[in-house]
Amino acid sequence: MSSISTTSPLSDDEYTELDTLLARPELAGRAMDVSMLEGFITAVALSPNQLASTVWLPWIWDHTGGNTASALDDAATARAEALAQRHFEYMVEWLAKDPDSFEPIYECGPEWSVPGWCAGFLLGTALDKAQWASLAVSHPDYLAPFRHLAVATELDDETAEAAMDGVIPSVIAINAAWARQRHLKSQAHSQAGSTVLRDVPKTGRNDPCHCGSGKKYKKCCADGA
Known part of the structure; x- marks a missing residue:
């Protein structure tokens, strides 16, 4: 990741800690893992409409509907949400300051899932349906890699490899397409x-x-x- 940020990125140990928290048996498999969470956060950070953390944070505990609260104790819940929030803030700053250096976490090691990341990304688009639906009409090619990989069972065929090659350029292109809108809305808000x-x-x-x-x-x- 870029080193230009004033927001501290998560360390490898913190990624592992967060993944462990989200995999706790009390959550019964409802929570996202880090791969899905980062894809989700990337889509939320890209949107020109600034979504409050109260809108997207509940989804990390219930990726099927965002309706089930954390089953962890208060300390563990607060820790997981603090790590997720910090990663989101870093993602926002990264996309604003150095988007050309963007890479998804699955580029960092095989322990992180490509289909999970892309499924999380598509889930993030559902929180701002009108904005993303407009993009899907104007630039359907931008979303094609995520849609293919989210349901992929094999990642070593030519189609999947082409889709994987398209993820980073798509994120950069979406970011460029909406950068000015985000700037104007942020300025108006402030x-x-x-x-x-x-x-x-x-x-x-x-x-x-x-x-x-x-x-x-x-x-x-x-x-x-």
Whole structure:
């Protein structure tokens, strides 16, 4: 991961600790594992709509519906949620500051599941259905790798390998497509109730879009803005 962040990334020991907590028998297999959790967090962090932790945290305990609370004691629950929250904050900063260095955790070792990561990513998109549905219409190729790998049983055939090669470019492309929308919404949120000053030059509708898509502004982020 990038070293530019002011938010501390989880260490290998903390990833293992979190995975162990989420695998405790009291949870009866309802909780995500770290692979699914990171895919989930990546999708939530990418969305232009800032989702409060109270919206996404319950899903780590119940990946089928987000309705079942943690069955762990208070200390273990708080520890797992603190680690998940810190990883989310790091992911947000990573995608904002150095997105080209992004890599999913399964690139770090075979102990982390590719299908689980992609299933978590798709689950994260379900928390902001309208936004992701729009992307699925405009750029169906961006979501294709996740959809294929989430249900893959074999990862050594050509189709699966091609899909795996597409995950990182898709995350980077989605991040670029929505970067300006996130910036505008974050700015509006932080300056709510006060006059919002434009801190970038006004973009003409026929100018290249700021997000880097290569499209004209009127065909890209102008609609979202």
